[in-house]
Amino acid sequence: MMITVDQLARQLSGEVIGNREREITNAKALQKAASDDVTFVADDQNLRKLSKCLAGVVLVDAERLAAAQQLMALNDTTFIVVADPLTAFVEAIKFFRPQRARLSIGISPHAxxxxxxxxxxxxxxxxxxxxxxxxxxxxxxxxxxxxxxxxxxxxxxxxxxxxxxxxxxxxxxxxxxxxxxxxxxxxxxxxxxxxxxxxxxxxxxxxxxxxxxxxxxxxxxxxxxxxxxxxxxxxxxxxxxxxxxxxxxxxxxxxxxxxxxxxxxxxxxxxxxxxxxxxxxxxxxxxxxxxxxxxxxxxxxxxxxxxxxxxxxxxxxxxFKVMMTIQKAPEMRTQLRQLERQVHELTKQLNELRDQLSDSLIETTAA
CATH class of the missing domain: 2.160.10.10 (Hexapeptide repeat proteins)
Incomplete structure (x- = not known):
């Protein structure tokens, strides 16, 4: 099934920026779209991926239009500006993949x-x-x-x-x-x-x-x-x-x-x-x-x-504070062990110094 950009834009109440006569044959996600497909950008996360997109037509809102044009400046891309790109894309999908007609069978004799x-x-x-x-x-x-x-x-x-x-x-x-x-x-x-x-x-x-x-x-x-x-x-x-x-x-x-x-x-x-x-x-x-x-x-x-x-x-x-603390736990454990060794060494030195002072006092008293 095929539709021109102009026809799709009319159905979606959108404004065309680019080639109105371009033909579209399918609606696909950003990463899968090709030159004859329409895709959409509804948020900043998708906008950042647009530079690698090959879609021929992109549904975008007015807020992100300028950024989208800049990211796809080297591509021959047509844009359709709509109020809500996601809603518009869903409507586009319905055109390319029409739902099966509901059957009216009544009460089956096998029920x-x-x-x-x-x-x-x-x-x-x-x-x-x-x-x-x-x-x-x-x-x-x-x-x-x-x-x-x-x-x-x-x-x-x-x-x-x-x-x-x-x-x-x-x-x-x-x-x-x-x-x-x-x-x-x-x-x-x-x-x-x-x-x-x-x-x-x-x-x-x-x-x-x-x-x-x-x-x-x-x-x-x-x-x-x-x-x-x-x-x-x-x-x-x-x-x-x-x-x-x-x-x-x-x-x-x-x-x-x-x-x-x-x-x-x-x-x-x-x-x-x-x-x-x-x-x-x-x-x-x-x-x-x-x-x-x-x-x-x-x-x-x-x-x-x-x-x-x-x-x-x-x-x-x-x-998040707890999670950050947990992530730092191995490093903190290493630091704690280093501090323990330092405290142990300082305690040992203090004990030796105390013993030396004690011996000196004894000798002085005896003299």
């Missing part, structure tokens, strides 16, 4: 849908899906092959559940939710008491509530509450392989990267961000707008707006 279930208009139930008793599914949904939806669950409108995801009974899912393959929602929380030398299971009688516009990554698990719901707030995005334990309550628009794990009854404010492999102990609260860096081990509440790093996690400024 199992309990007669008591209610299925909204224009919803697709694909072959091999299982919809249990008293399930309610809204309009314009897609339930793909191998999905199992347990009895009594309710799903809003325009929600997509990808293959082999499992919803245990009595789960509530909002509208425009995207659940990726092999996610498991509503399994029992990990609750036991230890009695007479053995673990005794504590019944997990709660449920899970996922609000509107949430995305749940592949192989992510969200356990049902022991009593009451585990809650995933509106607009929250969970990456693949995220673990949400029983009775956690996540606020709105959180973002958790892969392998984040929350122990039971963790609560969060809104706009909380957790990088990869963050671990959070039970019954803690993560304040609104806080950020946890990769592999942070959180053992106490995190106040609003703070960034914590390390294990055990702490405020970023304090932890």
């Amino acid at each position: 199992h849908v309990d007669p008591s279930a209610t299925i909204g208009s224009n919803t697709n139930i694909h072959p091999g899906a299982v919809v249990g008793p008293d399930v309610v599914i809204g309009c314009d949904c897609d339930v793909h092959s191998g999905v199992v939806i347990g009895a009594g669950s309710q799903i809003g409108n325009q929600t997509t559940i990808h293959p082999h995801a499992v919803l245990y009974p009595d789960i509530t899912i909002g509208s425009r939710v995207l659940i990726h393959a092999n996610a498991v929602i509503g399994a029992d929380g990990f609750g036991y008491r230890f009695e007479q030398g053995r673990f005794v299971k504590i019944p997990q009688l709660g449920t899970v509530r996922i609000d509107d516009d949430v995305e749940v990554g592949a192989c992510t698990t969200i356990d049902r509450g022991m009593v009451g719901p585990t809650i995933i707030g509106e607009g929250t995005k969970l990456d693949n392989l995220v673990m949400i334990a029983h009775n956690c309550e996540l606020g709105k628009h959180n973002a958790f990267v892969s392998q984040v794990g929350l122990a039971g009854s963790v609560t969060t404010g809104d706009y909380v961000r957790c990088a990869g492999q963050v671990g959070i102990a039970d019954h803690l609260h993560l304040g609104t707008g806080c950020t946890l860096a990769a592999k942070a081990g959180v053992h106490k509440n995190v106040p609003d707006g703070q960034t914590h790093v390390g294990t055990p996690a702490g405020p970023i400024d304090e932890q």
Whole structure:
């Protein structure tokens, strides 16, 4: 598929600097782009890489245009100035890689849908899906092959559940939710008491509530509450392989990267961000707008707006001081040993001097 710079700029409401008739055949990342590709620069980090870029067309904002032109002065590069290069690039990708049209297959004869279930208009139930008793599914949904939806669950409108995801009974899912393959929602929380030398299971009688516009990554698990719901707030995005334990309550628009794990009854404010492999102990609260860096081990509440790093996690400024100290530890150890040897030598000399003075005093007294 081909488009001219002028045509693309019109679609993106951008201003062309350079050859308007240049032809573009694809949209690619900065490092991969060739002379017939369009790419983008959205931050200073990418701007610094621009000198090695071979793209024929670059989407850039007005703030970085002059620097971009200077870095690519030797190239025959055309620029399209837009308000938001990343958003514009996403729109360009859609042109070159149009999404597959949504099929309207209705309820496949190869799916199992309990007669008591209610299925909204224009919803697709694909072959091999299982919809249990008293399930309610809204309009314009897609339930793909191998999905199992347990009895009594309710799903809003325009929600997509990808293959082999499992919803245990009595789960509530909002509208425009995207659940990726092999996610498991509503399994029992990990609750036991230890009695007479053995673990005794504590019944997990709660449920899970996922609000509107949430995305749940592949192989992510969200356990049902022991009593009451585990809650995933509106607009929250969970990456693949995220673990949400029983009775956690996540606020709105959180973002958790892969392998984040929350122990039971963790609560969060809104706009909380957790990088990869963050671990959070039970019954803690993560304040609104806080950020946890990769592999942070959180053992106490995190106040609003703070960034914590390390294990055990702490405020970023304090932890960086600790990290710098640790890096200097070998050098400090060497210096300490040198000082110990010097102190030992000085102590030895002082003792010898004291003995000499003592002998001199004895001789003087005797005389």
